[in-house]
Each structure stands twice: as C-alpha cells, then as structure tokens.
Amino acid sequence: MSPLKDKGTAIFYLQKMMEIRQFEDKIMDLLAQNIAEGGSHLYAGEEAVAVGAMAALRPDDFITSTHRGHGHAIAKGGKLNELMAEILGKATGCCKGKGGSLHLADVSTGNLGANGIVGGGLAMAAGAGLSIKLRKTDQVTLCFIGDGATNQGVFHESLNMVGTWRLPVIYIVENNLYGMSVSVKRASAVTDLAKKAVPYNMPAVTVFGQDVLAVKDAVEAYVKSARAGNGPAMVVCDTYRYYGHSRSDPRVYRTKEEEKYWAEQDPIKLFSVKCVKEGLLSQKDVEELDKFVENEIEEATKFAIDSPLPNDAELFTDLFA
Amino acid sequence: MREIAYWQAINEALSEEMTKDPGVFIMGEDVAIYGGAYAVTRGLHAKFGDERVRDTAISEAAIVGAGLGAAITGMRPVVEIMYVDFMGIAMDQLNNQIAKIRYMFGGKTKVPLVIRTEGGAGRTLGAHHSQSLEAWFTHIPGIKVVMPSTPYDAKGLLKAAIREDNPVVYIEHKMLYNTKGQVPEEEYLLPIGKADVKKQGKDVTLLSWSLTLLHCLKAAEELEKEGVSVEVIDLRTLAPLDIDTIVNSVKKTHRLVIAHEAWKTGGFAGEIAAQVMEKAFDYLDAPVCRVCGADVPMPKAPNLEKLAIPNKDTIKKAVKELLV
Numbered sequence: 001m002s003p004l005k006d007k008g009t010a011i012f013y014l015q016k017m018m019e020i021r022q023f024e025d026k027i028m029d030l031l032a033q034n035i036a037e038g039g040s041h042l043y044a045g046e047e048a049v050a051v052g053a054m055a056a057l058r059p060d061d062f063i064t065s066t067h068r069g070h071g072h073a074i075a076k077g078g079k080l081n082e083l084m085a086e087i088l089g090k091a092t093g094c095c096k097g098k099g100g101s102l103h104l105a106d107v108s109t110g111n112l113g114a115n116g117i118v119g120g121g122l123a124m125a126a127g128a129g130l131s132i133k134l135r136k137t138d139q140v141t142l143c144f145i146g147d148g149a150t151n152q153g154v155f156h157e158s159l160n161m162v163g164t165w166r167l168p169v170i171y172i173v174e175n176n177l178y179g180m181s182v183s184v185k186r187a188s189a190v191t192d193l194a195k196k197a198v199p200y201n202m203p204a205v206t207v208f209g210q211d212v213l214a215v216k217d218a219v220e221a222y223v224k225s226a227r228a229g230n231g232p233a234m235v236v237c238d239t240y241r242y243y244g245h246s247r248s249d250p251r252v253y254r255t256k257e258e259e260k261y262w263a264e265q266d267p268i269k270l271f272s273v274k275c276v277k278e279g280l281l282s283q284k285d286v287e288e289l290d291k292f293v294e295n296e297i298e299e300a301t302k303f304a305i306d307s308p309l310p311n312d313a314e315l316f317t318d319l320f321a
Numbered sequence: 322m323r324e325i326a327y328w329q330a331i332n333e334a335l336s337e338e339m340t341k342d343p344g345v346f347i348m349g350e351d352v353a354i355y356g357g358a359y360a361v362t363r364g365l366h367a368k369f370g371d372e373r374v375r376d377t378a379i380s381e382a383a384i385v386g387a388g389l390g391a392a393i394t395g396m397r398p399v400v401e402i403m404y405v406d407f408m409g410i411a412m413d414q415l416n417n418q419i420a421k422i423r424y425m426f427g428g429k430t431k432v433p434l435v436i437r438t439e440g441g442a443g444r445t446l447g448a449h450h451s452q453s454l455e456a457w458f459t460h461i462p463g464i465k466v467v468m469p470s471t472p473y474d475a476k477g478l479l480k481a482a483i484r485e486d487n488p489v490v491y492i493e494h495k496m497l498y499n500t501k502g503q504v505p506e507e508e509y510l511l512p513i514g515k516a517d518v519k520k521q522g523k524d525v526t527l528l529s530w531s532l533t534l535l536h537c538l539k540a541a542e543e544l545e546k547e548g549v550s551v552e553v554i555d556l557r558t559l560a561p562l563d564i565d566t567i568v569n570s571v572k573k574t575h576r577l578v579i580a581h582e583a584w585k586t587g588g589f590a591g592e593i594a595a596q597v598m599e600k601a602f603d604y605l606d607a608p609v610c611r612v613c614g615a616d617v618p619m620p621k622a623p624n625l626e627k628l629a630i631p632n633k634d635t636i637k638k639a640v641k642e643l644l645v
C-alpha cells in the first residue's frame with residue numbers, strides 16, 4: 001500500500017469522509033424532524049469507498065452513482081450547500097429541487113447522477129465509456145453499484161458490452177452484504193462478487209472497503225490501466241451501511257453482533273488513528289477538522305432550510321432542451 | 322362491521338388464498354423477512370415459510386417472467402414488483418410473453434398469474450418512485466388491470482385475481498396503505514371488470530380510480546352542498562373496461578369528468594373518452610373533461626409534486642367549469 005506522505009492529502013481524505021458522515025447524520029435528523037421528506041438511503045459507514053475511489057480520479061472523469069448517492073456526490077466535489085438544498089427539494093439545490101435524494105447529482109462535477117432504479121447507471125456508464133473511446137480522450141468512467149445491482153440483467157449486458165469493446169469503465173461494487181433486506185448469500189448464486197467480472201474478460205480485485213487507502217490504490221491501478229487503453233476492471237469493496245435501508249427499516253435481517261463488528265471497522269476512525277499513529281496528524285488536528293466539518297454541515301443545513309421552494313412555474317420547465 | 326387498513330385487506334387476501342390453495346405462492350424483493358417495502362406481506366413468511374414466500378434478487382425481469390413459467394406449469398404465483406416504476410425492466414416479459422402466450426398458442430394454455438405492484442405520488446420520492454403507469458398495461462391486449470381504492474375492494478378483487486386463470490396486474494397506491502374501511506370477516510369475492518357507482522347524482526358523472534377516487538368523493542360532497550349533484554364512479558378494473566356502467570351514467574347526467582394521477586397524454590382517460598364518444602355522443606352536453614397528472618417527470622419539491630397531480634380542488638374546479 002502506498003504510504004501517505006503529506007499532511008494535506010491526509011486531511012483531504014479525512015475531511016471528505018467526515019463531511020459525508022456528518023451530512024448523512026444530519027439528513028437522518030432532518031428526516032426524524034420531518035424537515036426532510038420522502039426517503040433517503042444513507043451512505044454512513046461506506047465513506048472510504050467513495051472517497052478512496054474518487055481520489056484516483058481527475059475532475060474530468062465521470063461517475064455513475066446509485067440510490068445511495070450522497071457520498072458519491074460529495075466525494076466527486078459537489079457543493080454541500082447545494083446538495084443539502086436538493087435533498088430538501090429547494091430551488092437552490094443542484095438540480096433546482098427537481099431531483100431530490102434519489103436523483104442527486106451536481107452534473108458539473110462529472111457525476112452523471114444518482115438513480116432511483118437499482119442498476120440504472122450501468123448501461124449509462126457503458127455509454128460514457130464508449131463516448132470516451134470515440135472522442136479519443138484518456139478519461140475514465142467509474143460505475144458505482146451495490147451488491148444487489150449485480151443481479152440485474154442490465155449488469156450482465158453492460159459488462160459484456162464494456163468487456164467486448166474494452167471500454168474505460170471501472171466498476172466499484174459496494175458490497176455492504178445486503179440489497180435492502182436480502183443478503184448476498186440469499187440473492188446471488190456467486191457470493192464472491194469479483195467472480196462476476198470474469199466472464200466479461202475484465203480483471204477484478206476485492207478490497208477492504210473501510211480502508212480509504214486500500215480502495216484508492218486498487219482503483220488507481222485500474223484507472224491508470226484504463227487510461228492507457230487497457231479496458232475495464234472491477235473493484236469489489238467490502239463495506240457496511242450503518243443505518244437501516246430506509247428510515248422505517250427495523251433491520252431484523254442482520255444481527256447486533258454483525259453491526260457491532262462493522263462499527264469497529266469505522267473508516268473514519270481507522271484512518272484518523274492511522275494518521276495520528278504515523279505522525280502525519282495530531283489528535284488535535286483530527287478534532288479541529290471534525291469541528292470544521294461540523295460548521296460546514298451546519299451552514300449547509302441552514303442554507304438549505306432557509307432556501308425557497310421552486311416557483312410553481314418550474315413544474316413545466318427543463319423537459320426539453 | 323370491523324374496519325381494517327388497505328394493506329391489511331391485501332395481506333388477508335393473500336393469506337386466505339395461500340391457505341386455501343397450495344399452488345399459490347409469493348415471490349418478490351424483500352417480501353419475506355422484511356415483509357414488503359410497504360409491509361403488505363408482513364407475517365406471511367412466518368406463516369407459510371421460505372418455499373412459499375420467497376425473497377428474490379433484484380431482478381425484475383426474472384421475477385415477472387418466472388411468474389409466467391410457474392403459472393403455465395401448475396402453480397398460481399403472486400409476484401410483487403416493489404414500485405410500478407420498476408415494471409419497465411420487466412416489460413418484455415409482460416408484453417411479449419405473459420400477455421400473448423395463450424393467444425399465440427391457440428388458447429391452449431392458461432396464465433394464472435398476479436403481478437402486484439404499487440404506484441402513485443405523495444411521498445416526494447421523485448421521478449423514479451411516484452409514477453402512475455397503468456396506461457402501459459391497459460394498452461396491451463391480454464392483461465387484466467385492477468386498481469382498487471378501498472380496503473373492501475382491495476381484498477375482494479385480489480382474491481378474485483388470484484383465482485383468475487388470466488394474468489392480472491394489480492396496482493396498489495402508496496398513499497392508500499393506511500386508509501381504513503369496512504371489510505367483513507366472512508369470505509367474499511368481487512368480480513373483476515365491474516365498476517362501482519359510489520354515489521348517485523344527476524348533473525355530472527365523475528369517474529376515477531385508486532387514490533384519486535377518494536379526492537373525487539370529497540369533491541362531490543362539497544359540490545353537493547353547493548347545489549351540484551355528482552354521480553361518482555370507481556372504475557376499480559381498467560381492463561376489461563366496464564364501459565356500460567359509464568355509458569349508462571352519462572346517459573343520465575350528460576356530462577363526464579375523468580380524473581387520474583397518470584399523465585394526461587396517452588392516459589387511460591383518453592381511451593374512456595373515445596369510447597364514450599363512440600357509444601354515447603348524442604347524450605353528451607359538453608366535451609368529456611380530463612383532470613390528470615401534468616405531463617412531466619415527477620419533481621421532488623413538495624410544492625411541485627402537489628401541483629403535478631389532481632386534488633379535490635382541481636377536480637371541483639373542473640366539474641364547475643363543465644357545468645357553466
């Protein structure tokens with residue numbers, strides 16, 4: 001694993017992970033208070049995947065996101081204020097209040113969008129990869145999907161297309177052990193998800209998804225290879241979502257022991273402890289960063305709550321270019 | 322009579338039919354341990370076990386298509402698609418396989434399959450979780466389409482759908498699950514393909530289904546106080562269409578307003594309007610009026626979501642405008 005040399009990078013990764021965590025905790029609060037309506041699939045616990053994967057990208061690379069997309073949007077460089085406002089359906093949101101949590105995307109950051117349809121980004125990612133090839137750039141597309149999405153037909157069709165045409169698409173499979181309530185064991189004939197890349201002629205590796213550097217290293221290697229024209233790959237990240245699938249989820253399908261085990265593998269704790277141990281950051285640095293992020297989130301929340309809803313006339317705008 | 326919730330009525334129908342017929346089984350995403358995204362199948366997994374209440378992978382095409390395969394080989398599946406919005410993934414199975422197989426093979430097979438799903442707006446879930454797509458299904462010959470608005474209808478129609486030897490798309494509404502209504506303890510079935518005249522009236526016929534029907538009843542009640550006599554019809558089944566009940570009502574009131582949450586363009590109201598024109602043109606004193614969803618993807622913003630679908634007031638306004 002590549003050693004972390006500079007403090008700036010360490011702070012950047014930690015800050016992004018903290019932003020995602022606190023953003024999600026705040027959304028949970030807002031849902032409980034009915035300030036946020038509707039559903040939200042929260043990314044808390046999985047921060048190292050988005051932050052590590054995005055650390056391997058350039059700003060002009062693309063991602064396709066999922067229904068659990070807040071973390072991807074933040075890590076790809078979306079502005080907290082606009083993301084928070086979008087989740088509340090406000091006019092100042094990055095999608096003008098028309099998308100919401102399930103369709104969260106600051107498209108100016110190369111995020112092709114969160115998706116209400118499980119597997120909805122898969123074919124799109126193939127197309128973005130094809131476009132890169134046809135336009136002859138060295139961009140790449142990261143396609144984020146959950147373990148559950150690997151059972152959709154479009155997963156297999158898309159990987160076959162990308163594998164056949166050797167497109168610069170890297171699949172980031174967030175294996176958090178469940179698709180809603182159904183465990184990988186009960187949903188997938190193959191539980192080693194990296195094997196699902198094999199028939200489509202692409203390399204795959206499984207990494208501990210709570211380790212931001214492990215994710216970054218694995219994704220970086222494949223990104224480099226894809227930029228050089230060597231085609232697609234898959235990184236399976238073993239991870240865990242802390243909250244229930246949605247607010248009303250009583251989580252009867254998983255055990256307290258399992259939840260406790262994963263709570264001990266907290267990506268933010270693991271990384272900050274490592275940084276302190278290696279002398280890159282002091283405990284005080286970590287605490288100050290945490291406070292700084294808290295302020296950022298407070299500000300974003302205030303911005304979102306104080307923002308107006310869209311004008312009624314917006315109902316009919318934006319349908320066609 | 323006892324009152325139970327809409328979700329409970331559906332749950333009872335499933336439980337009763339599974340008890341009665343060992344060929345009936347349920348499969349879908351999160352229907353077993355979780356009890357369904359809207360908790361409709363809660364308790365059934367504990368009662369009937371893994372074999373008959375099956376959690377599937379997230380594979381809508383296979384869920385719906387496997388339902389067909391099981392149905393034509395001796396079982397009576399009830400498959401669940403969590404949101405009607407996800408039916409797009411299964412549309413080839415529905416359109417090319419399920420709807421056509423009996424006809425294509427000269428009537429030599431039966432398809433006793435129910436596809437339960439759920440649609441509609443109201444929870445600010447945005448464009449992929451709020452749609453009303455019934456017109457996709459009514460367009461296809463060979464499928465029955467049921468959309469109950471009350472617990473009583475939900476139970477009686479689902480039991481009938483499970484006993485049907487034809488494919489039925491049975492669409493619930495997410496904002497109806499906790500509504501309550503009278504449902505008898507004793508067993509009953511309701512005929513698929515029969516509309517229900519909810520309220521007699523003489524000035525105008527107001528036709529709807531699913532959640533919007535409840536808005537129509539409220540609108541009619543208020544209009545009554547303002548001196549307008551409204552006949553309200555709950556279509557309950559869209560296909561086959563009970564056109565006779567509609568035409569008979571129009572012959573009496575001479576005016577028809579159709580309200581539904583689905584998009585106006587290509588929505589099922591258009592089909593009904595055309596049939597009423599064909600069958601009762603001379604009885605109409607005004608053009609058939611449609612109060613429908615705005616022709617846009619459902620926006621997230623709560624104010625825009627409200628604006629995008631009919632409500633009591635927009636329905637009232639349309640009725641009044643038709644009467645002047």
Ligand SMILES: Cc1ncc(C[n+]2csc(CCOP(=O)(O)OP(=O)(O)O)c2C)c(N)n1
Pocket residue numbers: 041067068116117118119145146147148149150174176178179180350379381403407410
């Ligand atoms: C096509 C489709 N089917 C079902 C759903 C409902 N649903 C939303 S998220 C989800 C689970 C997805 O599991 P996974 O891909 O593992 O992602 P995770 O939620 O674990 O991040 C399901 C079943 C959906 N949104 N779209």
Ligand SMILES: [Mg+2]
Pocket residue numbers: 146147148174175176177178179180
């Ligand atoms: Mg998962």
